[in-house]
Amino acid sequence: MRTGALTAGALALALLTSGCVAGTSGGTAGTADDQPFEGEVEFWTINLKKNYGAYIDGLIAQYEKDHPKVTVKWVDVPGADMATKLLAAVASGDVPDAVNLASSDLGRFVPSLAPLDALVKPADLADFQPNLVEPLRVDGKLYAVPWYNGGTPVGIYRKSVVTKAGFDEKAPPKTYDEALALADKVYAETKVYGTNDIPGINAASVLRYYGVDLLSADKKKAAFNTPEVAELLATFKQSYDKHGIAPGSISKDVRNFPQSLENGQLAMSASTFAATLLNIQKNAPDVYDDLAITEPVRTETGGYLLLAQQTFAIPKASAHQRAAAEFIKFFANGANQLAFCKLVPIYPSTISSTKDPFFAGQGGDDPMDAARRVIVKGLPKLEYTPLGTLKDMELSESLAEELRAFLQGSKTAEEALKAAEKQWNEALA
Incomplete structure (x- = not known):
């Protein structure tokens, strides 16, 4: 049985709420492929610090240890403030480098987001459920990477x-x-x-x-x-x-x-x-x-x-798009998604996570065990087809x-x- 429960902001995913955002610096996009990034990457989440701060702080510490010249600044935004903060950040050009954005808001903010195809290659997406990746493309361009979701109904x-x-x-x-x-x-x-x-x-x-x-x-x-x-x-x-x-x-x-x-x-x-x-x-x-x-x-x-999924996107005005993409790849990888799923009743977008005994080895008759089996079996059949309007x-x-x-x-x-x-x-x- 999983421990803990989602905060209002995190549980809102299953109830069709929105993602979260905030601001850092604007400027020219990206870092040259052959030049390691040095500096600060800022990313935003929704209402996770209170209950899951230790988990996220641990990931940040590990990333900074592996990338000693990179500092990650985490900003956690109240869910009710999401829309206004994102709009204000985009209007000012003072945007975060990586944004936790609900997929239901993606169409609304695509004009302000950077296409990720040059930053996230097919090999980087190989472990993600294809049916969760494809809906995040707009006019053939990828604008977000899947994170977690409420699972199969x-x-x-x-x-x-x-x-x-x-x-x-x-x-x-x-x-x-x-x-x-x-x-x-x-x-x-x-x-x-x-x-x-x-x-x-x-x-x-x-x-x-x-x-x-x-x-x-x-x-x-x-x-x-x-x-x-x-x-x-x-x-x-x-x-x-x-x-x-x-x-x-x-x-x-x-x-x-x-x-x-x-x-x-x-x-x-x-x-x-x-x-x-x-x-x-x-x-x-x-x-x-x-x-x-x-x-x-x-x-x-x-x-x-699937009514919505949580994703990570990169604002077009971010000065550190490539560095943000590298952090997102780490933060949303299969091992890290699995660790998060063990803390909170959510489901991963990565295939490898579902093969862990935590998901695949549940044989009990308890309703939550039965639900987990149904959900994992159904993840490849999830259909996320947003209206795609603003x-x-x-x-x-x-x-x-x-x-x-x-x-x-x-x-x-x-x-x-x-x-x-x-x-x-x-x-x-």
Whole structure:
């Protein structure tokens, strides 16, 4: 079992928050290949110093020992300050050399970031999961290197409840249609609410599980306002009315749903992050002991959606791009990612890390052990396909808000889709 828990800023990865940044000096980019760098490299992280300062300080000490003419300055930024600090740093030109940036923010800041292809070669990326590297390319250029992520989603089911509705742990729902059918039956048989998955953390991701194209090919207009999607929303409403989708799922506070697995008022989640298990284990041990952990529902291509991953990028205005790239390669290598994963319930982007007995050798029946097996097995199938606009998070939330209005009955499906389409097109204009 892992020890410790993510701070608010670090856990926010699994809940779609942003990365972090700050500033050093601007100037000419890079260091000549044949001239070792001497000087200071500054890098920024999100809310890690309080709980994981010893780990990061240890890495810095090791790097400085191996590179005695290099000094690493670590700046840890509160998550709530991320956007303003990054924008201010970019505007002033006084940027960090290496930036811990959430992938959901990558599209927004690409114009201010340095392409990494000349600094990070294919051999340097060989140990990284290709499916996590490729989404970090924009117009064919690599703008970030993967760090950690929330892992493959898992299915979590309360056995004592869902078995009364015919749930088979060896054949869990493979699609959201199957999951909602089970959730509806669970409430009908037990009067325990089904799931909070819809709207959930990210309404846009739910539509993607159904193969819905959210944007036009040129990413300039919304593409989801169709009769087919209206029919799909109607199935969500039917499940909501039957309490297969729990009443509290329309809450904007996804960390504190009124009905949850933890408080015993929910039966299942067909796709959620394993970090959920930590709170259940701590606050509801009886529920924890009753859980079956399975593979989550899949996309139409058989994969699992990753909502975001933490990455490292290099601002274009950094005076020490090559030195920053060398530090990133060290900081995010397989051994160092594995060490971090042993401290906190996160998952690596490096293949070698997952072959360690910590991941590969877990054979217990404890829910966290079962979740770890599901996650590691599913990492190569993770699909991270951001909208790729400058306003991904804003767009996702506006769609979720309209879906909430529809589920509550204040709008028809057509009205909700039309309103969301208008908001998207205005934001994208």
